[in-house]
Amino acid sequence: MDSKSTRVLALISVLLSCASVPEYVNSKPAQLGTLHIWVQPDPVITANLVLDGCRFWEPVGVKCEIVQNPAKADVVVSVSYEPCLSLARKRVAATKTGAMAGVTALRPECKAVFPKDEDITEAWSMLGLSTMAGQVTLYPMCMSWAGGGIVVPDMVRRTAAHEVGHELGINHVPLSCNDNCVQYELDAAGAKLCGPAIMNAPIVDAMHITPIDADAFRRPNTRLFPNRQ
Numbered sequence: 217m218d219s220k221s222t223r224v225l226a227l228i229s230v231l232l233s234c235a236s237v238p239e240y241v242n243s244k245p246a247q248l249g250t251l252h253i254w255v256q257p258d259p260v261i262t263a264n265l266v267l268d269g270c271r272f273w274e275p276v277g278v279k280c281e282i283v284q285n286p287a288k289a290d291v292v293v294s295v296s297y298e299p300c301l302s303l304a305r306k307r308v309a310a311t312k313t314g315a316m317a318g319v320t321a322l323r324p325e326c327k328a329v330f331p332k333d334e335d336i337t338e339a340w341s342m343l344g345l346s347t348m349a350g351q352v353t354l355y356p357m358c359m360s361w362a363g364g365g366i367v368v369p370d371m372v373r374r375t376a377a378h379e380v381g382h383e384l385g386i387n388h389v390p391l392s393c394n395d396n397c398v399q400y401e402l403d404a405a406g407a408k409l410c411g412p413a414i415m416n417a418p419i420v421d422a423m424h425i426t427p428i429d430a431d432a433f434r435r436p437n438t439r440l441f442p443n444r445q
């Protein structure tokens with residue numbers, strides 16, 4: 217196990233709505249390998265929705281397959297119906313239990329990054345978590361708009377795509393190169409990729425990976441089989 221296996225990275229629920237989020241297109245991707253995924257049986261977070269999300273990565277050569285046996289999976293996806301608390305509230309709870317990881321408070325000066333003058337820290341909630349070592353958790357109670365209680369399938373797909381990206385070894389990509397307001401990871405090479413991407417920490421309004429995601433995947437710290445390395 218390397219140090220990465222202890223990391224937990226979250227996707228959060230402020231929707232970054234971009235007028236045009238570029239799509240990475242590759243008409244002849246080299247098939248690098250198959251990522252085997254097991255999804256905890258659930259009536260809402262279905263294996264097919266998770267598979268749809270994983271398939272965002274097909275243009276870079278990742279083939280996705282659902283398996284019936286978690287022991288045969290590269291990535292095990294669990295579903296948690298814990299109540300959807302804002303990150304701020306989770307943080308308070310975590311301080312008491314010492315159990316929280318991967319969550320960062322937003323500094324006051326960073327609120328300007330977002331379009332509305334509101335307490336963004338209070339508004340953010342967690343959609344998914346990845347250990348970057350073969351374990352993903354999805355939080356359906358945070359996947360409805362405006363507290364409507366009905367899970368939005370595209371949010372499941374996007375979240376699954378993002379968490380699979382972590383399992384492939386990709387850290388967060390900042391939306392802006394000047395943005396250091398959220399917990400972003402830099403890879404070993406230190407080069408900074410930035411712009412709209414499925415691997416932005418706040419969820420982006422796209423149903424595909426972007427050229428930046430593809431560049432992030434091509435970095436040397438990515439890998440196809442999180443459980444086998």
Ligand SMILES: [Zn+2]
Pocket residue numbers: 225226227378382388416417
């Ligand atoms: Zn993330």
